[in-house]
Amino acid sequence: MIVRLLWLFLLFAPGVRAGETTYTAARPLVVGVVLFADFEMLDVFGPLEMFSLLDERVRIVTLAATPGPVRSRNGPAVIAERSLADAGALDLLLVPGGFGTRRAVDDAAFVYAIARLGGQAPQVASVCTGAALLARAGLLDGRRATTNKQAFAWVQSQGANTAWVRSARWVEDGRFATSSGVSAGTDLALALIARHFDRTTAERVARDAEYLWNASSEVDPFAADAAPATR
């Protein structure tokens, strides 16, 4: 009897498995977004806009090595509310890309923090060269993933044990979802909304944002921009 109750608890307890929680104002989907110097603006704000349109059913938490302002590439600084070490429980970890990833992949403490958070979160998503950070953190070992087509060779070099997909708007493998460049993150965010809420909600969000959702993960109009394979 106790075993059966325990089993029922595990089955229905919130947050036990991705895709099985009903997110509400009382139990919102917690999206933690990682900021670092020279992050790419739209990698962050495209997805966050879509999640924000779920109103109180989503809570967005900005994270960085230390709390405070973090400058985007060639644009405004955004406030990180919490440190990576003090992120709290996340339902979704979102890792953007941008030129800043070139430096960030060699920041051992930063990569370790990504590995720790990404190891815990039931859903991990990257946009653009954010996949290089997940790869360096070892999170994409043995998995399929994609990234920005113009930076493909460099990202590929950061994850030797990953099956890099050359043509995909985004790739989902288990709890990891990696998108192609910049705007592709917005399309992936809507796919994650469809998964964690439902398809109708995702379509409503796209309409509220007057966004033409490229809803197929396999249609990649920019695959041809990929540099020739280097291996």
Next chain:
Amino acid sequence: MIVRLLWLFLLFAPGVRAGETTYTAARPLVVGVVLFADFEMLDVFGPLEMFSLLDERVRIVTLAATPGPVRSRNGPAVIAERSLADAGALDLLLVPGGFGTRRAVDDAAFVYAIARLGGQAPQVASVCTGAALLARAGLLDGRRATTNKQAFAWVQSQGANTAWVRSARWVEDGRFATSSGVSAGTDLALALIARHFDRTTAERVARDAEYLWNASSEVDPFAADAAPATR
């Protein structure tokens, strides 16, 4: 001779007329973006992403009633670098929308500051309900303009002397360009890049952002979402 030199100076002097300056690292296009409490994230960061991809040929300046952090609707706070009163010379004033516009239109000092900056800037653009702020500032009097289709009736009520266009991705009238909701601002930004740089540059920027540019101002997939006309 002196008259001819003066004429040549006026013809070739930088910044004399919109669309005639060649923007370079030494003389970048200065984009001033207005922030206010509960601005809509993508209204700001969709356009700024596109401008940021012009690298040192664009300088982005964030503006608010007072410098410091400004909270977006349901998302991160962004740092305003300068006050509206101390904006300096702008080539393009960008006014986003969002739920915050409902309060902001009744903030007389804020609307006055928009009127002053919008009266001076050679190019003024709004996204979504940002058009309500331009309208209240009197900047759209006698002009054609558009806005978010879901908020159409409310925005319309803020500008009795404006010819509101019910179906348009964006509308350009003289130095004013107003876009439909949220994502439409990104399409307008690319059109402004085509105008102030050239079409090839705009297409390159869209490709760098892996963005499928909805390049026609007249194709409005969301016009049907407009509430019935109230007048």
